[in-house]
Amino acid sequence: MTPRNSEQKLAVLKDRKVLALSILEEGLDLIVLHFDNQLSDAQYDALWNVTIQVSRSRAKNNLGRCKYLYDKQEPGAREKRNWTLLGSKINIDWDMGNHSWEEEFRDTVLHELAHHMCGVLHGLSRDIKGHGIEWKQCAEFLGCRPQSIQHRR
Numbered sequence: 001m002t003p004r005n006s007e008q009k010l011a012v013l014k015d016r017k018v019l020a021l022s023i024l025e026e027g028l029d030l031i032v033l034h035f036d037n038q039l040s041d042a043q044y045d046a047l048w049n050v051t052i053q054v055s056r057s058r059a060k061n062n063l064g065r066c067k068y069l070y071d072k073q074e075p076g077a078r079e080k081r082n083w084t085l086l087g088s089k090i091n092i093d094w095d096m097g098n099h100s101w102e103e104e105f106r107d108t109v110l111h112e113l114a115h116h117m118c119g120v121l122h123g124l125s126r127d128i129k130g131h132g133i134e135w136k137q138c139a140e141f142l143g144c145r146p147q148s149i150q151h152r153r
């Protein structure tokens with residue numbers, strides 16, 4: 001459905017928020033099912049400390065973002081950037097265009113969740129690259145394309 005007026009746009013936005021949340025929860029369940037025994041209490045808390053926003057404003061070149069939350073006061077943080085992840089804020093662009101948007105939307109939510117998962121499992125060391133091997137493993141685990149290309153329109 002192509003939204004034609006603001007009322008329809010709001011309805012679509014609401015649907016996509018619900019959809020985003022269900023994809024996120026599905027992914028979190030999958031992670032817990034497989035990694036439960038390997039997670040420390042802090043990692044477990046961080047895993048569930050994730051919010052997802054579906055934004056109406058269209059950011060340039062971004063379908064989604066995952067912002068890490070961490071404690072900058074942690075000792076040695078400045079030198080090593082080896083922070084412990086506290087949680088993440090995920091933002092998804094609501095407008096994926098009309099062509100096969102559902103696939104794109106799902107893939108984008110899982111792509112950003114893979115960033116969160118990677119941060120939980122591996123921490124925020126400088127050695128862990130944004131779309132490096134650790135992230136790719138998370139992306140493959142969650143079943144999204146292990147590519148960074150979807151950050152661009």
Ligand SMILES: [Zn+2]
Nearest residue numbers: 111115148151
């Ligand atoms: Zn990414």
